[in-house]
Amino acid sequence: MMKTTGVMVNPVAFEGKYAGDGCRGGNERVVDMRSDTPPEHCYPKGLPLSNAAMSQLAGFDPAEIPAEDEALRPEVRAFLAHHLNGLRAETRARSWSGYDPALSRALGARGWLGITLPREYGGSGRSAYARYVLVEEFLCAGAPVGSHWIADRQSGPLILKYGTEAQKQFHLPKICRGESFFCIGMSEPSSGSDLASVRTRARRNDAGWLLNGRKIWTTNAHHCHYMIALVRTSGEPGDRHQGLSQLIVDLSLPGVTVRPITDLAGDRHFCEVFFDDVQLGPEALIGAEGQGWAQVTAELAYERSGPERIYSSMVVFDEWLAWIRTPAGHSASATRLAGRIASHLAPLRAMSIAVTAQLSAGQSPVVEAALVKDLGTSLEQQIPALIADDLASREDPSTVPAELLATLAYTTRIAPSFSLRGGTREILRGMIARGLGLR
């Protein structure tokens, strides 16, 4: 099940949020993109269109979350209400950037990490919809789920898909218990959108692999146990997609130096990671040597359509709604704005669930996933801007609760990252255009 489900299966990285998504690259050579997109003859060249020319979006049906997965919701909601009690909104707004290993272990103890992984590896063997329900509740509550986020969303499924039996036995149970945290090593100082130009290199030696180079924008590297890194194992950077492999790097090894980078909100969640003659065993290789590019690009759609592309501003939205429900905060223009935001969120949720359904069915909705992410992150960025306009237009701004203002200030500052992480807006629109047959 997991191999084909995995709305959250994401070989491409949260770290990829600041960096390459695998389908960029200066020359825009994308190996695995075109095969899944309709041929150009779907779109008549001339006018007028024939009536047979239906949009490729026409088959994109609304999908239903199965009742057995929906049944998880009250349980997880009650759990979160207990665990997040007293946590300030400003802190909850960090959500999947927040770090709380105790919460991760508690979620693991409930069977809620790696929920889609098979039981024999410590998972629960549930559907992608089950994870959708959990993640939706985590994000809307503002649970600090950053510590296990990458391992749960993508590293675990990646190891399940490409790992050896020994790698699966070693890593997956610890991921499911919330004891093993992963980060993704993709970007480098000179390789951002042009991911295929990575220079970090692993040379095969008698002991396994000798690793040298550095990665940057690696989220939570200072808290993580392992990194899955895209590195060059043969050839030169000019060889582009050839000669790249993925390695699981134990970050506790000698020669690894992690230096956190302070972001503009004052948080230290992303890092620069240096590798100086780091000796890795032969078992560090995940998947096939030389197949790193195909591995990181194979399931691009999975990272683009999850709830984290819609709900990054939900904590500040709900804080603001709570205030406009009070006599002091109520206004007709705020009510209209609340409706406007909800009218965008609702179809986005339906679109995100529809992409989950397509992924579960083994399809590859590359264009639809890119559409959802571009629309979703644009809305996530608009929400704090629109709320700020409402609050700052009030006759007496001193009536606005301080916690709401602090939450808004935080969300406003980090909002630019929403459309950078997971592939930039410009890259996504290029992908959509490719899917439409324009390039």
Next chain:
Amino acid sequence: MDSLISDALATLLSDRCGFDVVRAIESGSSTTDLWQAIDAAGFADAMVSEAQGGAGLSVAAVAECWMLAGRHALPVPLAETMIVRASAARSGITAPRGPIALGTGHRTASSAVRCASVVGGRTAHAVLVSIAGESRLLIVSEAAAERCAFELDLTLEWPQSSWEAAPRLAMKVDTRLAQALVLALQLAGALDAVFQRSLAWANEREQFGKPIGKFQAIQHQLSLMAEEAFAARMAARIACLAAPGQPSTNTEQDPLAAIDPLRIAIAKARASEAALQVAQMAHAVHGAIGFTAEFDLQLLTRRLHAWRQAAGSESAWHDRLGQALVASPSRLSLDLLRQTTDFHAQAA
């Protein structure tokens, strides 16, 4: 079933409702041939119960047909007629065979019944008018008519005597809500058609020695158009689905009774916002040719603007949705999103 009927309607509209026909009807030509073809094939009775001679289809089952009406710029109120025939049949009233529009009325100072900007009023024979808790079927020829900004709409005013003589339905139909749902679906169809035409044009039109679709600026415009058309379509489709626990149809009542008004609010608001964006971008991509009367694009973009404004623009429906959100007992707006997007397929 729903794809059978929508495939049949697509074929009929391709044969009988080309843009030359749309232009002619907008200029005042008769709708008789077009309407007879549609009615003879049974489309107008699709929502009438099978016991009463119809096909007994739910809103979800005819949604694709309503989108086709938008895609083809159908110049007669087919979706509205489907709703009214079904409602009338359930009240034991035989509706007139011609096209029927929906009107939301108010009383004038002289007790006349006035419906502003009736969508499709100019090609309708009758209008289902709701006012003060009741709905009656009024004949267009008995009304004083005023032209509207959009060629096929009319503002109509009936004397009290017409109202009193008109057949009254057993239940009140919320005609504004019904019109909003119809237009959300028609907008979704028209948005998709405009997007596809723009895509085809970008592939065909060459400047600087290559198709303009090869330029990144145009590609990004088309990507944005696809996003807007896609979101509007999803909003319109989920509006037709009954929430879990609600029956999708109730043969004793209003055929729209199973539809959550908040879903319609979302659909009409989202489609109306998309209409403005997509119309602007389509004309930008097409350049001056798209601005001519001769080129077909204007038949669709004029409708995008007209339907955005009819039965409440986005702000009207944002208000409705915002009021529900502010009144919601849950601290999580997610709960309202779930209420307005979840459904059970077997109920749909």
